[in-house]
């Protein structure tokens with residue numbers, strides 16, 4: 001499986017995060033079906049691009065300082081979201097030879113031409129150029145800004161190699177048979193997928209916004225350079241992410257980065273659950289209400305296992321019903337509903353044995369999709385600092401009152417100690433009620 005990874009020029013945003021979470025679930029599901037050793041997951045890093053060059057200039061730092069910093073941030077963000085690392089994470093700058101080799105092949109086979117120091121791909125030579133998008137060329141080009149270079153044969157021919165500009169730093173450009181310069185974005189993915197997965201491979205993924213021109217051009221390059229190949233057998237595209245019902249944009253002030261969420265101390269599990277709450281092909285809206293809802297869901301799941309002996313839970317007990325939901329085109333909304341039903345059943349069970357059975361399902365299925373990996377007490381300690389969890393503190397106080405009434409001094413003291421660790425101080429009043437404050 002090859003997935004288009006980030007262009008490392010700015011803080012990863014939640015639209016990027018959605019894509020990574022979707023393919024992480026796909027990776028886990030494929031590994032379950034075929035065995036982890038039979039799935040090869042490649043996700044690239046685009047570390048050379050005009051956006052990177054411009055951003056580095058703006059920040060007055062070198063390109064490599066910028067790309068190293070953003071790549072590290074991306075990795076940290078994906079860990080926060082509970083995503084597993086791909087098997088191979090190639091960087092574009094390490095694969096210039098592979099790109100040059102494919103561009104040369106395209107020139108030799110007359111699918112490309114040199115004009116005005118650029119190498120262009122001639123799209124009139126590509127069979128079924130618009131097949132992936134299922135639309136005609138005029139429709140595709142509507143609203144797409146095309147670089148109008150009079151030396152191109154067709155206005156929509158795209159660049160495979162472009163010459164260096166005078167004022168660019170040395171690292172922005174590379175040697176090639178066509179002079180110093182740098183590759184076009186599309187050829188990077190054709191080269192890296194070929195290098196690690198060969199001419200033909202199974203799955204290619206990315207955001208729906210990449211269907212045209214990026215993936216359309218990848219197919220054209222790869223199938224023309226390797227004439228007997230079909231390139232990717234299956235294409236998987238995840239839907240758009242909107243924010244409060246609108247497209248995310250810096251000018252609308254609704255542009256949310258993963259860093260913003262970490263800074264706000266929102267647990268990664270909550271964001272992860274939100275990002276899988278809609279089917280991957282459908283649009284997903286990010287808003288505070290949705291975030292609040294998934295947080296309640298997470299708390300509810302953790303509360304279901306909170307008082308159970310973790311050693312008696314079987315963490316490998318993934319139900320068939322749950323797996324079938326994922327095997328059906330990654331139906332994550334159904335998978336989440338099934339997990340939630342297990343939590344309900346834990347609360348509803350009167351027999352200890354049943355409680356543990358459903359709690360085992362709850363934990364195993366959640367773990368499978370990368371959720372509930374913390375023990376319950378750690379979870380509540382992380383979330384309790386949030387003001388929105390005052391409710392939870394009150395519930396714990398009520399639970400402690402109950403324990404005191406039952407003369408369960410051990411439990412009552414445990415709750416007080418646990419809250420104290422989170423900086424919550426309880427003050428028992430003479431009338432038997434308890435006040436709390438943040439210490």
Ligand SMILES: [Zn+2]
Nearest residue numbers: 004005189214
């Ligand atoms: Zn790509």
